[in-house]
Amino acid sequence: MSDRPAAPTTSAGRAPAGGVVPPLCMPLTEDRELDVASLERLCGHLLEAGVCGLFVNGSTGELAYHTDAFRLAALRVVRGVAGGSVPVLAGAVEMTTNRVVAQARAAREAGADAVVATVPFYTPTHPDEMADHFRAVRAAVDLPLWAYDIPGNVQRKLPVDVTAHLAADGVLAGLKDSSGDLDELRTLLHLTEASGARARGFTVLTGSETMADAALALGADGVVPGLGNVDPHGYVALYEAARRGDGREATAHQDRLRRLFALTRVGDPARIGAYSSALGAFKEALMQRGLLTTARTPAPLRPLTDPERAEVARLLAQAGLGPV
């Protein structure tokens, strides 16, 4: 138990009830195939650092870029490394209900402990239909269901009252909040406290790498930090400090991690997309740390330049992060 932080208990041993749950970066070979060895190495490093769960096929995990077969292969690798030691959350992110159900079923068969789905996208959806969507997915697949609120990617915010109702009714086991809206997060925490959903295990994780301390101070249970691939020990330390009520130390860790988050800005968004820039820098940093064999990103993302890679090295050095 030594270097593993005391993780919150999980419901039926399957869904994380808090802590650091990194959204796994997805290592690729030079041919842009799944790099199994690197993925295993990355997962092992994260587990060793004390994370409380692994989230595969999230946005950081390039869910939008890989085929169904690839997604499932990745999930199986992660499942294998986790081996029941921590729960594995799997993204079942698709445009609407039927497609999410198909993803979720496949993820269940491949060993996911819980699935994570967004509101419908591509076409607009009424809030009542959003609720129906989650109800239908939960009814179709017997796994804990998490909502993934990421309006920047799916155009629509999951309204806080919809989340609260679904939590109260037991449809949702948790929320991954990547909206960046701490004010609404706070409202949700109040509503789910008042309804008893929190007491029954409804879990709230923030997807913000840069405001995790603030979210934890407001009562969030944990954090799903993309940057946590690069520095899991930093996030575990932040989380542990917050759990102890030591806000000052949590903030010190957060501020250091905020500086490291400059990784996501080393690429020139005017030359490559903002996504290529951020994702490419995470992968470059992981390669420099010896966890990934390549920093390859999937089509059609464009790679970093040499000066940008040098800047990654500089930021790692500044953060005191060397090869593992």
Place this chain on the structure above:
Amino acid sequence: MSDRPAAPTTSAGRAPAGGVVPPLCMPLTEDRELDVASLERLCGHLLEAGVCGLFVNGSTGELAYHTDAFRLAALRVVRGVAGGSVPVLAGAVEMTTNRVVAQARAAREAGADAVVATVPFYTPTHPDEMADHFRAVRAAVDLPLWAYDIPGNVQRKLPVDVTAHLAADGVLAGLKDSSGDLDELRTLLHLTEASGARARGFTVLTGSETMADAALALGADGVVPGLGNVDPHGYVALYEAARRGDGREATAHQDRLRRLFALTRVGDPARIGAYSSALGAFKEALMQRGLLTTARTPAPLRPLTDPERAEVARLLAQAGLGPV
């Protein structure tokens, strides 16, 4: 040849070079399964009306709502009815390159004559990456590739200069423009005229039901009207008038169809989503015309109410559209 309008020639018999190409509504049974008989009936009706192609698995065709297996089953039905008489375009709409390639390959095997793909969505993409995306899809699948510009659904507009370059390079065979931006459509027509792409067959179809006459007057080759499911004869007459240079008659048809387009507003968007409202009304109209057995929409879309259905009947009667 009697009641079939003189369709523009198609390249290798595979892609429509203009005319009316309806994006097929997707008939469902009460159990929300594919209603093959209704789909066949609908396709037959459209062909009889003189459409120049069929577009399956477009937005009107509920692409976002159905599984891969369902999409392919629908494509095979449509392919069977078309029987080579007109080209069948199949949506290969997915989040990014690898997933689009998978869709396009399956569509090719199922008999599609061309595939239609959007810019990447869910994550942001640089314009240069958008170009790479289409190039990679075209390289991977030997079928004419159409771009589907639908920024309302995918958050980003396909920049006109990107489209023009891809047209000039022969990567794109055509564009379905659902952006509603006639100004940019005009610029694209000029650019592809100047590059010779138009002369080599690059085809431009507008997705606007309500401004088709204006788009045709600007030089577009045809129209992909969702409302064309309900009144294909109206759109064929509009197109034929425009082709003859009779703008006045084209406009008269368009104005009548604009009134019929009030179908999309019979549902209350505050009660159900805007998409449920529009799609539900199309299906209700098709059922009232005897083409569909049910007006069922997929999860999580909510149905019209009885008063809304009565309003559909009123609009059909006003447009002089009875059972077929």
Place this chain on the structure above:
Amino acid sequence: MSDRPAAPTTSAGRAPAGGVVPPLCMPLTEDRELDVASLERLCGHLLEAGVCGLFVNGSTGELAYHTDAFRLAALRVVRGVAGGSVPVLAGAVEMTTNRVVAQARAAREAGADAVVATVPFYTPTHPDEMADHFRAVRAAVDLPLWAYDIPGNVQRKLPVDVTAHLAADGVLAGLKDSSGDLDELRTLLHLTEASGARARGFTVLTGSETMADAALALGADGVVPGLGNVDPHGYVALYEAARRGDGREATAHQDRLRRLFALTRVGDPARIGAYSSALGAFKEALMQRGLLTTARTPAPLRPLTDPERAEVARLLAQAGLGPV
């Protein structure tokens, strides 16, 4: 009367009923004061070209950049040059009702023939409140009131049904449509035709420089082209062709003017704002044509570079526009 096109009759000699109504560029001295001589020269040139009205203190006229005193001084100069020959529309663009009323009253005293106001901005406004806004302005100031639909600048579109109601009730004398939405423009034309508002003189002008022929073909009465400062003869010729029903010639003029519109893209928006780029190029072109003494733009807009100015010269030469 020779070279003046037959202008549509104006209501009470005060508001234009159509034709070309340029939104005047606002000449500045090197010290960024009002350049009266240049403004008089510009107005004279436009009148000689056959415009049917002058619009002062519009967006192209830098309404956002000048003080109330400056705005009124400019209006008085324009009024003096127009001398009753054509109506003078004055922008009364302010955040909400009371401030618009103050602007409109001052414009009336300074000799405006009509005033032009947007929906409220800075704070959000309900559609019913938008209607109240225009009603209150019209009640307070005895001048024809035009609505200025420019959602890109004021964040909210004037809903077509609100405009139609205000037209039917005689609150609005006209609309300047800078929304770029030809579909809604068409709906408005139908609604105001049906209500009798059009027959009673409700006038619709498009603010689009690049789709004026299309708007006129749909039934718009005229155009308010910023580019018309630079080439008023071109727009008058376009308008006259459209009025004669010669769509082909109108389109030929429009296509030439579309090429000239590349002026608005000579400046690098990444270096200076898009607005600085477009406005600076118009002024540079006017200076090169000998109409303005300087191409100065108001604070905080940044000027064009020398290469950008050379590109303006090239575009003018290509369009066959020399010194006047």
Place this chain on the structure above:
Amino acid sequence: MSDRPAAPTTSAGRAPAGGVVPPLCMPLTEDRELDVASLERLCGHLLEAGVCGLFVNGSTGELAYHTDAFRLAALRVVRGVAGGSVPVLAGAVEMTTNRVVAQARAAREAGADAVVATVPFYTPTHPDEMADHFRAVRAAVDLPLWAYDIPGNVQRKLPVDVTAHLAADGVLAGLKDSSGDLDELRTLLHLTEASGARARGFTVLTGSETMADAALALGADGVVPGLGNVDPHGYVALYEAARRGDGREATAHQDRLRRLFALTRVGDPARIGAYSSALGAFKEALMQRGLLTTARTPAPLRPLTDPERAEVARLLAQAGLGPV
């Protein structure tokens, strides 16, 4: 000194260096004239509660709705009540530089201690031009200048690096952050700490009523709460707790104030605008507390209904706020 909290020292006695600085609601008579008596009563109540400054002609103060003369009259009343006891910040919110300068000069003459301006609005502005804008305003008017970051109203966010540069150069004395983006607020605090601007007095106030405790915990100096008109004692208590480092108590106050903030949702946004709803509820609450004679809002805002007023009463009672 008894019931006045120890306010941070102010620079030259003119700009607040933190604490609670309410953006004054603007009392109107039944005829929608300035209600001087009510404004004096409101200011007196706020001062008695221990606020550290008064902000007049902010968004809550209906800056968008009143004429220049009205704005100045209000400023003079506030100045009179403040009498030098606390600094008076005056909004100089206008579309661009020249107009802001005119507002700021008039505010200076009317006794403002500092002026507050947004980035340009109505037309788009490059970040470098935003910087020029603030520099020009500061150069023209010898008063401390505050930036007002309110992207929801002016469409554009003041980029954090622009603010940081202007703070480092001494152009800006402070920031009122109404962006709701705590992540960027944190970055700004770090940047201005690093540049020495904070040490030289650069002040950061949050405009968020509902996350003030979080902003103060991150290092903000104070809060500008619209809801502080209704319950100034609550915000002063929150601020004092935060200043003492008692985060738990600050949060308890904040949570109570969050419940009271439901005031802003008593009106039906589908019936009246969201702004009418929020502003109307604040005024209704102030009237019920005996501070305002009427709850009148300016044209074209629509009033609350009787049931909505009853809900205001209920919320005040729940918060323990009776007549003063």
